[in-house]
Amino acid sequence: xSKNKATIQSIADTLGVSVSTVSRVMNGVxxxxxxxxxxxxxxxxxxxxxxxxxxxxxxxxRLKKTFTIGVIIPDISNPxxxxxxxxxxxxxxxxGYSVFLCNSNGDIxxxxxxxxxxxxxxxxxxxxxxxxxxxxxxxxLYKNGKPLVLVDRFFEDVELPYVSTDDKQGALEANELLIxxxxxxxxxxxxxRGTSQNTQRVNGYKExxxxxxxxxxxxxxxxxxxxxxxxxxEAKKILKNLKDTQxxxxxxxxxxxxxxxxxxxKEENVKIPEELSLISFDENNYxxxxxxxxxxxxHIDDEIxxxxxxLLFSQIDKNxxxxxxxxxxxxxxxxxxxxxxxSS
Amino acid sequence: xSKNKATIQSIADTLGVSVSTVSRVMNGVxxxxxxxxxxxxxxxxxxxxxxxxxxxxxxxxRLKKTFTIGVIIPDISNPxxxxxxxxxxxxxxxxGYSVFLCNSNGDIxxxxxxxxxxxxxxxxxxxxxxxxxxxxxxxxLYKNGKPLVLVDRFFEDVELPYVSTDDKQGALEANELLIxxxxxxxxxxxxxRGTSQNTQRVNGYKExxxxxxxxxxxxxxxxxxxxxxxxxxEAKKILKNLKDTQxxxxxxxxxxxxxxxxxxxKEENVKIPEELSLISFDENNYxxxxxxxxxxxxHIDDEIxxxxxxLLFSQIDKNxxxxxxxxxxxxxxxxxxxxxxxSS
DNA sequence: GTGAAAGCGCTAACAA
DNA sequence: TTGTTAGCGCTTTCAC
Numbered sequence: 042x043s044k045n046k047a048t049i050q051s052i053a054d055t056l057g058v059s060v061s062t063v064s065r066v067m068n069g070v071x072x073x074x075x076x077x078x079x080x081x082x083x084x085x086x087x088x089x090x091x092x093x094x095x096x097x098x099x100x101x102x103r104l105k106k107t108f109t110i111g112v113i114i115p116d117i118s119n120p121x122x123x124x125x126x127x128x129x130x131x132x133x134x135x136x137g138y139s140v141f142l143c144n145s146n147g148d149i150x151x152x153x154x155x156x157x158x159x160x161x162x163x164x165x166x167x168x169x170x171x172x173x174x175x176x177x178x179x180x181x182l183y184k185n186g187k188p189l190v191l192v193d194r195f196f197e198d199v200e201l202p203y204v205s206t207d208d209k210q211g212a213l214e215a216n217e218l219l220i221x222x223x224x225x226x227x228x229x230x231x232x233x234r235g236t237s238q239n240t241q242r243v244n245g246y247k248e249x250x251x252x253x254x255x256x257x258x259x260x261x262x263x264x265x266x267x268x269x270x271x272x273x274x275e276a277k278k279i280l281k282n283l284k285d286t287q288x289x290x291x292x293x294x295x296x297x298x299x300x301x302x303x304x305x306x307k308e309e310n311v312k313i314p315e316e317l318s319l320i321s322f323d324e325n326n327y328x329x330x331x332x333x334x335x336x337x338x339x340h341i342d343d344e345i346x347x348x349x350x351x352l353l354f355s356q357i358d359k360n361x362x363x364x365x366x367x368x369x370x371x372x373x374x375x376x377x378x379x380x381x382x383x384s385s
Numbered sequence: 386x387s388k389n390k391a392t393i394q395s396i397a398d399t400l401g402v403s404v405s406t407v408s409r410v411m412n413g414v415x416x417x418x419x420x421x422x423x424x425x426x427x428x429x430x431x432x433x434x435x436x437x438x439x440x441x442x443x444x445x446x447r448l449k450k451t452f453t454i455g456v457i458i459p460d461i462s463n464p465x466x467x468x469x470x471x472x473x474x475x476x477x478x479x480x481g482y483s484v485f486l487c488n489s490n491g492d493i494x495x496x497x498x499x500x501x502x503x504x505x506x507x508x509x510x511x512x513x514x515x516x517x518x519x520x521x522x523x524x525x526l527y528k529n530g531k532p533l534v535l536v537d538r539f540f541e542d543v544e545l546p547y548v549s550t551d552d553k554q555g556a557l558e559a560n561e562l563l564i565x566x567x568x569x570x571x572x573x574x575x576x577x578r579g580t581s582q583n584t585q586r587v588n589g590y591k592e593x594x595x596x597x598x599x600x601x602x603x604x605x606x607x608x609x610x611x612x613x614x615x616x617x618x619e620a621k622k623i624l625k626n627l628k629d630t631q632x633x634x635x636x637x638x639x640x641x642x643x644x645x646x647x648x649x650x651k652e653e654n655v656k657i658p659e660e661l662s663l664i665s666f667d668e669n670n671y672x673x674x675x676x677x678x679x680x681x682x683x684h685i686d687d688e689i690x691x692x693x694x695x696l697l698f699s700q701i702d703k704n705x706x707x708x709x710x711x712x713x714x715x716x717x718x719x720x721x722x723x724x725x726x727x728s729s
Numbered sequence: 730g731t732g733a734a735a736g737c738g739c740t741a742a743c744a745a
Numbered sequence: 746t747t748g749t750t751a752g753c754g755c756t757t758t759c760a761c
Contacts, residue, residue: 094504095505096505096507097502097505097506098442098446098451098506098507101442102440102442102443102446107442112486117461117467117470117471118471120462120464123467124462126461126486127460127461127462127488130461130486130487130488131488131490134487134488134495139485139487139502139506140485140486140487141484141485142470142484142485142486143474143478143483143484144471144475151478157438158483160438161438161439161440161441162442162483163440163441269670300670300671303674304673304674307673307674326613326644327669327671329648330644330648330651330675330676331671331674331676332674332675332676332678334676
């Protein structure tokens with residue numbers, strides 16, 4: 042097996058034909074150019090023999106099109122994101138595109154660098170779950186003509202197409218469930234402040250309160266990011282002051298936060314739902330198998346992934362009907378044992 | 386903001402210098418070539434002004450080096466894989482490399498295509514979690530000089546560097562724990578047959594039996610892949626025949642299988658560990674929070690990811706000390722409530 | 730200190 | 746039906 046790769050040139054040389062002929066055959070337009078069947082066969086044969094594989098780099102440079110898309114995710118180890126990434130990868134592959142993956146790790150500097158990198162790689166389009174606190178770099182790229190779709194988090198009043206979840210409505214329903222079960226003192230453990238996702242979910246929390254004429258105690262809204270530790274730490278504090286605050290339920294804005302809360306409750310020996318009700322954003326395949334099955338706000342990652350790809354390729358293929366570039370998918374409330382009726 | 390990107394050519398033109406000068410400056414070797422400070426400054430300035438970003442495609446073509454690595458994973462939505470992917474991405478980024486992600490979806494055809502694709506993209510190296518039932522395509526590429534590292538699954542007696550878990554030892558310890566607790570009739574729900582991972586784990590199961598002089602009942606070894614459904618279906622069958630088989634414990638070879646088992650036990654109202662003990666490969670941050678905290682065989686993904694990257698770059702940088710290219714990281718048994726002592 | 734020019738592998742317009 | 750050739754954006758040798 043030779044170490045230096047075969048090129049169309051080497052095929053052309055061994056056969057005594059020209060590179061264009063080889064190129065045409067390799068691109069399957071041999072017939073169209075009425076290249077003789079035997080030439081076609083011969084080319085395929087030597088290609089095989091020389092173990093030829095086309096050089097995508099050269100092709101990309103020439104065509105100014107790479108057939109790649111870039112994906113930037115804050116944390117692929119989060120199941121919700123990894124499922125979306127999978128969807129994106131699969132759909133892209135079907136369309137003949139490959140995926141460049143970047144993990145921004147929740148760090149805006151990395152996000153900016155990753156974006157620059159993808160630009161330098163001339164990816165044909167970008168799907169990003171932005172950190173969500175800054176959009177200038179995204180807007181600049183988009184305005185410059187690079188196909189781009191935001192997923193999960195977006196920026197209000199900024200002209201960047203997105204597909205996300207109707208977080209507010211989901212949060213509203215979740216909190217109404219609590220309220221309808223007699224809860225009026227509900228803690229909200231939030232994620233990263235300033236992100237649309239968080240804002241919407243907290244807004245849903247607030248709206249549920251308003252709708253039912255319940256005073257909002259701002260001190261009940263705590264936390265700072267979507268991680269496990271945040272959930273754990275904030276829950277710990279809440280549990281320690283349960284007598285003072287009279288909190289009877291927690292609304293968790295993310296799956297990792299929820300795990301932290303569960304850990305804390307376990308440590309502090311606080312029974313769910315007897316002593317504390319819990320409802321959480323994000324459904325997982327283990328949600329019903331936890332020590333108390335958790336009521337969740339499910340949002341379908343598959344659909345979001347699909348929509349994102351659809352939106353992106355409509356930009357790439359320039360078939361864009363420039364209407365409704367923004368999509369909010371609905372949520373679905375899954376009721377389980379973690380919410381209990383109380384007499385208020 | 387102009388739509389057509391600036392190139393070193395356009396910078397050279399606006400400044401009336403040559404492309405080589407610009408190239409040198411952009412690559413930070415301006416001083417080395419004793420290019421005048423004002424020229425350097427001017428070039429940087431216009432680069433900024435024209436919003437120049439280097440074209441990695443062109444650079445790659447010229448250098449025959451892409452500063453990318455390819456990653457092929459059977460299922461990134463599996464937390465264990467996604468964590469490894471994250472590790473790989475992060476380390477690569479630190480070294481100035483980007484990641485091409487492919488999800489083989491457990492399909493050998495896709496795996497082969499993905500590999501071909503990465504080859505065509507001239508990635509500088511490949512990290513793959515192979516489906517594990519075929520290695521010819523991998524070996525061919527490796528023999529041809531492409532840096533390659535297998536992760537998690539490997540092929541015995543095939544000269545392909547890998548970093549994996551000491552699955553056999555882990556399985557051995559897990560089953561010894563069961564045996565030491567009086568269990569002798571242990572079911573094993575296996576994953577994809579023919580993969581090293583599965584073989585090793587089943588071997589560990591068998592070895593534990595042999596070591597303790599327990600007859601192995603081959604009919605107790607069931608299942609066919611690492612998915613949730615497999616765990617669910619096999620557990621259902623086991624639970625229905627509990628009286629006949631006298632099975633007292635299940636050894637699950639993977640995290641998704643375990644979730645399926647838990648679901649089945651819940652449905653069939655079989656209490657863990659009172660009626661059935663359970664121990665599982667793969668630790669997750671929710672393992673201790675399940676309705677029965679699960680004893681697990683933990684294997685540290687971070688270390689595996691790091692080792693894989695290390696091995697890969699030692700090949701890429703050709704600093705390879707050609708010894709010990711294979712790594713097996715140890716497992717760690719985490720004991721929780723899901724295993725109960727029984728009087729045998 | 731700076732520039733000219735070849736060439737990485739491929740495509741496609743133009744030629745024959 | 747097939748070939749010639751320019752050029753995608755960049756690096757680098759050689760020249761001055």
